[in-house]
Amino acid sequence: MTGWVEKLDAVAHSRGSLVCVGLDPDPERMAVSGVAEFNRAIIDATSDLVCAYKPQLAFYEALGIGGLRALEQTVSHIRDVAPDAVLVGDCKRGDIGSTAAAYARAMFDVWDFDTVTLHPYLGIESVEPFTERADRGAIIVCRTSNPGAAELQDLRLTGGDGEGTLYEHTARLASEWNTRGNVGIVVGATYPGEMAKLRDQHPDMPFLIPGVGAQGGDVEAATRAGVNAKGRGVMISSSRGIIYASEEAATFDAAARQATLTLRDQINEALK
Amino acid sequence: MTGWVEKLDAVAHSRGSLVCVGLDPDPERMAVSGVAEFNRAIIDATSDLVCAYKPQLAFYEALGIGGLRALEQTVSHIRDVAPDAVLVGDCKRGDIGSTAAAYARAMFDVWDFDTVTLHPYLGIESVEPFTERADRGAIIVCRTSNPGAAELQDLRLTGGDGEGTLYEHTARLASEWNTRGNVGIVVGATYPGEMAKLRDQHPDMPFLIPGVGAQGGDVEAATRAGVNAKGRGVMISSSRGIIYASEEAATFDAAARQATLTLRDQINEALK
Numbered sequence: 230m231t232g233w234v235e236k237l238d239a240v241a242h243s244r245g246s247l248v249c250v251g252l253d254p255d256p257e258r259m260a261v262s263g264v265a266e267f268n269r270a271i272i273d274a275t276s277d278l279v280c281a282y283k284p285q286l287a288f289y290e291a292l293g294i295g296g297l298r299a300l301e302q303t304v305s306h307i308r309d310v311a312p313d314a315v316l317v318g319d320c321k322r323g324d325i326g327s328t329a330a331a332y333a334r335a336m337f338d339v340w341d342f343d344t345v346t347l348h349p350y351l352g353i354e355s356v357e358p359f360t361e362r363a364d365r366g367a368i369i370v371c372r373t374s375n376p377g378a379a380e381l382q383d384l385r386l387t388g389g390d391g392e393g394t395l396y397e398h399t400a401r402l403a404s405e406w407n408t409r410g411n412v413g414i415v416v417g418a419t420y421p422g423e424m425a426k427l428r429d430q431h432p433d434m435p436f437l438i439p440g441v442g443a444q445g446g447d448v449e450a451a452t453r454a455g456v457n458a459k460g461r462g463v464m465i466s467s468s469r470g471i472i473y474a475s476e477e478a479a480t481f482d483a484a485a486r487q488a489t490l491t492l493r494d495q496i497n498e499a500l501k
Numbered sequence: 502m503t504g505w506v507e508k509l510d511a512v513a514h515s516r517g518s519l520v521c522v523g524l525d526p527d528p529e530r531m532a533v534s535g536v537a538e539f540n541r542a543i544i545d546a547t548s549d550l551v552c553a554y555k556p557q558l559a560f561y562e563a564l565g566i567g568g569l570r571a572l573e574q575t576v577s578h579i580r581d582v583a584p585d586a587v588l589v590g591d592c593k594r595g596d597i598g599s600t601a602a603a604y605a606r607a608m609f610d611v612w613d614f615d616t617v618t619l620h621p622y623l624g625i626e627s628v629e630p631f632t633e634r635a636d637r638g639a640i641i642v643c644r645t646s647n648p649g650a651a652e653l654q655d656l657r658l659t660g661g662d663g664e665g666t667l668y669e670h671t672a673r674l675a676s677e678w679n680t681r682g683n684v685g686i687v688v689g690a691t692y693p694g695e696m697a698k699l700r701d702q703h704p705d706m707p708f709l710i711p712g713v714g715a716q717g718g719d720v721e722a723a724t725r726a727g728v729n730a731k732g733r734g735v736m737i738s739s740s741r742g743i744i745y746a747s748e749e750a751a752t753f754d755a756a757a758r759q760a761t762l763t764l765r766d767q768i769n770e771a772l773k
Binding site: 253255285287288290291292293294297298301321322323324325326327328329331332334335338339348349350351352353354355370373375376377378379380381382384385386387395398399402 | 525527557559560562563564565566569570573593594595596597598599600601603604606607610611620621622623624625626627642645647648649650651652653654656657658659667670671674
């Protein structure tokens, strides 16, 4: 049974792409009115250029049950046209015991994601129901790209295991929790110095890197800081920069393809 | 416009109850087969005895779109038969910017919760889209009742604002974020000493207290440690101990009522 980490390595190699397209459908910006139709067009325009797709659950939940039906159709379409792409459920869940087990059933058995983003705050019990599935896994939120991230993540720890900052400790915990080789971390593109340090401390864990494009992270710096020794092991994620590259019905899919190509080439250029 | 904190104070006073019933439907344990029917029976059996209901989103999501339809019916039934009860969406979300805004639309406009549980890890930007709604609000996960909670929450901080433990810092941040009087914190019942200290530091913030019943917290100790100066300001939450008090179709609703009465009286006894 191949896990998502091996799948990512294989597709990044075969497609020559580290781009993850974030599917965050917002009816106020979509060039066509149906979420499933919009996503289908974006997927069809980009499926040969990416290593992963990342639907953000919030945007589907905000549209109620109709939005969740569109999520179902979106996942199914990705499985049809891009079966080798990693399917990341960006849900940032974090709960314990029977609740965490229920979320794992939702994200894997109902929605069929390969891996999902999780909060670390409740400890290993909130992660294990996801990582005990050898063919699935989890990506722990470690260092995010927003200004307010520092309020908790940059806190300095003292004593025992807790040297350095909270986000470094979170990365260490994620690494300890990674006994089955199916755990990654989220590291925002806006902090390439911190990312390079984390890569140094964790040579093998995959990084999900949001924050390029609309959030202003430097693609070249993030790429060089984030990749592993093979020049892979990252998913560099852009959502709005790709899916809203044009908001015109006649051009949005072609514009999404062009934006994906540009990002892919920028990343690959940085690795030369 | 009355916020959920005022609503909680009013219902706790009028009903003489600090009990919150957690609605965590698990088809393997439910005494009847439909989630909406099960919840309806539990609600009808307990609506005069509680200050709040707390559906845990994971259990509905785990059942796919059918589960979410049952959530819709459950919320609507609570609004009908217990309009004065606080409706807590236990979702533990935590994301930023346009994503946090989308989650707030989902939890308030789609599902109609009064307040929701949130993770603190991404800072104020992940909370503000919820708290900027004067009639709604948020409850920040601070100190949970599981053994693994200590991995992050008990970390000791050093320097500047960050004295004490991470969970104390989280409580301070929640208090800072509480500029509109609609923020509470989650504090597990299994740590009454820590709860008393948090109440001392934060005399006015409401506490959502899980961890009695199935999780083993001492009701009397938690009640005395958690209440505010008026003897209210807490929601003491029990899920499995109430909704699965009996797993027989003939008796589960009466057993749920009896378990709720017992918990209510235990709490009120502790306050004498």
